[in-house]
Amino acid sequence: MSTRARAAGWVSSQGHYAGSVSRLLAFLIDVVVSFSLAALGLAVTSLVAQVVTGHSISWDRTDIAVAIIFAAWEFFYFGYSWAASGRTFGMAVLGVRVVCADGNGLDPWRGVVRALAFPLSFLFFGLGFLGILVQREHRALHDLIAGTAVTYAWDARAARIRFLAREAEAGAGSKHDG
Amino acid sequence: MPNPAESLAQRVAERVVDLLVRAININELVLRVDLNALLQQVDLDKALGKVNMDALLARVDVNELIDRVDVNALLDRVNVNALLDRADVNALLDRVNVDALLDRADVNALLDRANVDALLDRASVDDVVRRVDVDAVLDRVDVNGLVGRIDMDLLVEQTDLGAVIARSSGGAASEALDAARSQAVGLDQFIDCWVGRVLRRKHPLPLAPPVLLAPREES
Numbered sequence: 001m002s003t004r005a006r007a008a009g010w011v012s013s014q015g016h017y018a019g020s021v022s023r024l025l026a027f028l029i030d031v032v033v034s035f036s037l038a039a040l041g042l043a044v045t046s047l048v049a050q051v052v053t054g055h056s057i058s059w060d061r062t063d064i065a066v067a068i069i070f071a072a073w074e075f076f077y078f079g080y081s082w083a084a085s086g087r088t089f090g091m092a093v094l095g096v097r098v099v100c101a102d103g104n105g106l107d108p109w110r111g112v113v114r115a116l117a118f119p120l121s122f123l124f125f126g127l128g129f130l131g132i133l134v135q136r137e138h139r140a141l142h143d144l145i146a147g148t149a150v151t152y153a154w155d156a157r158a159a160r161i162r163f164l165a166r167e168a169e170a171g172a173g174s175k176h177d178g
Numbered sequence: 179m180p181n182p183a184e185s186l187a188q189r190v191a192e193r194v195v196d197l198l199v200r201a202i203n204i205n206e207l208v209l210r211v212d213l214n215a216l217l218q219q220v221d222l223d224k225a226l227g228k229v230n231m232d233a234l235l236a237r238v239d240v241n242e243l244i245d246r247v248d249v250n251a252l253l254d255r256v257n258v259n260a261l262l263d264r265a266d267v268n269a270l271l272d273r274v275n276v277d278a279l280l281d282r283a284d285v286n287a288l289l290d291r292a293n294v295d296a297l298l299d300r301a302s303v304d305d306v307v308r309r310v311d312v313d314a315v316l317d318r319v320d321v322n323g324l325v326g327r328i329d330m331d332l333l334v335e336q337t338d339l340g341a342v343i344a345r346s347s348g349g350a351a352s353e354a355l356d357a358a359r360s361q362a363v364g365l366d367q368f369i370d371c372w373v374g375r376v377l378r379r380k381h382p383l384p385l386a387p388p389v390l391l392a393p394r395e396e397s
Contacts, residue, residue: 015390019366103387
């Protein structure tokens with residue numbers, strides 16, 4: 001398939017159910033970002049505590065308090081992102097978003113429910129995520145519970161024009177050089 | 179028994195009148211009559227009142243009379259402009275059934291005879307355009323439909339628009355983002371294809387949620 005035909009395919013896939021690769025990449029980005037922010041938060045907290053009290057705080061991964069703080073942070077990171085805009089940072093990068101199962105915009109409460117149900121998909125070696133591959137609408141367990149779906153939502157039309165423009169300019173440049 | 183003298187006088191008088199009439203030239207006498215003066219003394223209205231006009235007109239062959247009239251010469255003597263000045267053209271037009279008139283007219287033949295170029299030369303197109311309500315015209319135009327018919331590929335390739343877009347939005351970040359997204363979409367479709375084969379799906383999967391699919395189908 002030519003690059004031009006592929007570019008046309010981007011536009012035609014707008015609004016379609018997002019596939020496994022896009023969602024996995026988005027999730028990986030979110031994990032990196034949320035972990036980094038969590039580590040940064042803990043480091044800042046430790047620094048402030050040291051400045052204020054003169055005692056440094058050592059964060060132990062096995063500490064239940066750290067685990068609770070981390071879980072709450074992750075819930076906030078995903079839950080707030082989905083409730084507020086239907087997408088996390090990683091989803092924005094990959095151009096996918098969460099919508100209601102019928103395609104309408106996501107209600108905030110569904111975003112919260114999705115964040116609460118999200119850990120369930122990790123149970124049994126991530127069996128809940130298998131739905132993204134085999135379910136007819138690419139819906140994971142937490143999607144089915146919250147009544148949501150994930151679709152492509154990036155501006156593929158603009159991307160295609162940029163692609164064609166770059167191609168046209170490259171063609172003009174090579175002709176000029178020739 | 180008549181008087182013999184009276185009888186003789188009667189015969190003499192008849193003989194004299196007869197001789198007198200023979201001696202007079204009637205034509206010359208008629209020519210010496212002032213007919214105009216004579217007619218002025220005649221009460222024509224009274225005379226015409228005694229004439230049975232219907233009977234008179236019944237005996238007249240009007241068609242033959244009209245055939246003998248030189249209509250062109252008659253019209254040459256008519257001052258048409260003065261006539262039109264006196265005519266109430268609006269009232270006249272009110273009485274005309276224009277639709278019926280147009281039904282009977284061969285408009286194509288009329289247009290064939292019209293010199294449209296000469297007509298347009300005489301028309302002030304600028305004035306006509308100035309009187310056009312452009313907003314009303316644009317309200318009736320489906321601009322979105324019009325834009326949708328533009329071939330963006332050709333537009334970007336064959337104009338400087340492509341270079342403008344490339345320079346204005348050709349940042350490395352956007353290029354990388356476009357590449358990452360498009361590659362991810364390609365891999366999604368590739369995996370979907372293989373999963374469909376493994377699961378031996380016979381029916382196509384729904385592409386999108388109903389609400390997002392509907393506008394695409396309409397367009």
